[in-house]
Amino acid sequence: MAVIQVQDLSKHFGTLKAVDQLSFSVNAGEVFGFLGQNGSGKSTTIRMLLSLIHPTSGHIELFGKSMESNRNEILEEVGAIIERPDLYPYLTAKEHLQLFGKLRSKQINAASINDTLIKVGLFERANDKVQTFSLGMKQRLGIAIALVHNPSLIILDEPTNGLDPQGISDIRNLIKQLAKQEGKTILVSSHLLSEIEQMATQIMIIHKGQKIAEGPIQKLLDPTKMIVHIKTINDVQTLQVILSGSFSNYLLPRTDGIYLCMPDYEIPLLNASLVNAGVGLIGVETRNSLEDYFLQVTSNSN
């Protein structure tokens, strides 16, 4: 069952098409990674999902109900953090959860607030004012606000912003736990692609407001599309060898080194032809990461 169903969604700011005819769906229990470069339309899309921005055209359904006509009912089941963790500096962490919990559910009590604070690692600072918090702690509190009313759908826009490596790992584990153990549906956007790779089951990449890739990570990270980075002592000679042979089609248009995208079974052949041509090889690195895939598809669509 699709928890989020978006059809032909567009948002224009004057002549700028921030989001252009975007369609996608997120199924129940999925961790959906939402990727794109800065200014690609991710945040605008997320804000439209939460009715903060009015779409120019298109249709949004959450839990099978139209957002336009069932907004309040839908938002009872949604928890969200959008970009920065903006909070009231003069209130404590506990007061934030009390206020926002009460706004979303009548069943909020001291125990559920404490549980949420423990989940995000802020229990010890429950009674401290937010003005004394670091950016990472504010981010944790923002996530706690999104979780306090036990929503079915959680939308997290850059949830690891400002967190240290331990904090990033904690949030990653929390997201995984929420999806696996509690069956939550999670839409998460992040610029940390390695994090998305570790927690998402599905991803979508948008570029200039349009969808350019979507699917399960395993399917997108195709073994026939390995990223190969060749390090040599003479890049010009290496490029001549590659361009004169059958590997020229695999060459990626990158300026930071010699990169190819090719099937894994052809890598030994490439290696052999470079050695035979007398190229001074330093090394051949092969990768198949989300980051490489992301760079590949976004550079292709430029």
Place this chain on the structure above:
Amino acid sequence: MKQIISIELYKIFRRPRTYIAFGAIAALIMVIQFGLKMDGQSYAGFLMKDINDTLTVDGNVLNGYLICYILLQLLLVHVPLLVALIAADMISGEANLGTLRLLFTTPYSRTQWVVGKFIAASIYTIVLLIWLAILALFLSMWVFGTDDLFLMKSNYVVLIQEKDVLWRYVGAFVFASFSLLTVTSLGFLMSSIANNSIGPIVGTMSAIVFFTILSTLNIPLFSIIKPYLFTTHMNNWKEFFDIKVDDNNEAIFGTILNLPKIKTSLIVLTVHIILFVSASVIITKRKDILS
């Protein structure tokens, strides 16, 4: 809606800025009361110097009722500025802080939020007015005692019996609450337009100063619009202290000279409140939250 109002009130009264207005009013009133207590007789002598030859006044002229009247004349010009400090920050302050997007993703409509926030700001305004009443009226009554109220108007003198005064102050404070709620709603309108804290506060204060100047200028061109300006009506609480007189020029107990003027002012102020709040709702509903 109850939930929104209680949360907004909680936020208002947890903010240190809220107490600036309470502190400023207390300080101003107490300084004036102290001055009048110490040197009140020379002030009273100054007031009476033009009529001392024609009129003899017995009793305590400088009583709590007169002090309250003097204080209200001075303060009801400044209190709107203190009200604007909170009201004009209610929506734009949250937009500036970034918390507006947290509020607008809760299961309440934007109309509910704007109306709820306006009601909370109105409660704050009324609490501020009650604070003003306690200090200006009741504290003055306690410190200076009570007697008949003797007022010097521009070309006549009003003498209101002691027993006929208190209800007039109740009326004046109720009227003042309409005036201040108009300022609150204007601040709200400004707040719904901007995304920063300072702009709407300065905008509200500027609008009050601008329209007050238009209301007081005796230029025929502006006479057409004057009756429709809220600033023309804001100070009409004073009408509660103009009393009808009989054929012998004796004050008639319990009367108001120009009750229709008060009613008209209340209608004009209420229409302004409704217009300003409705405009705030429409603007906020149409707004994309980009902050």
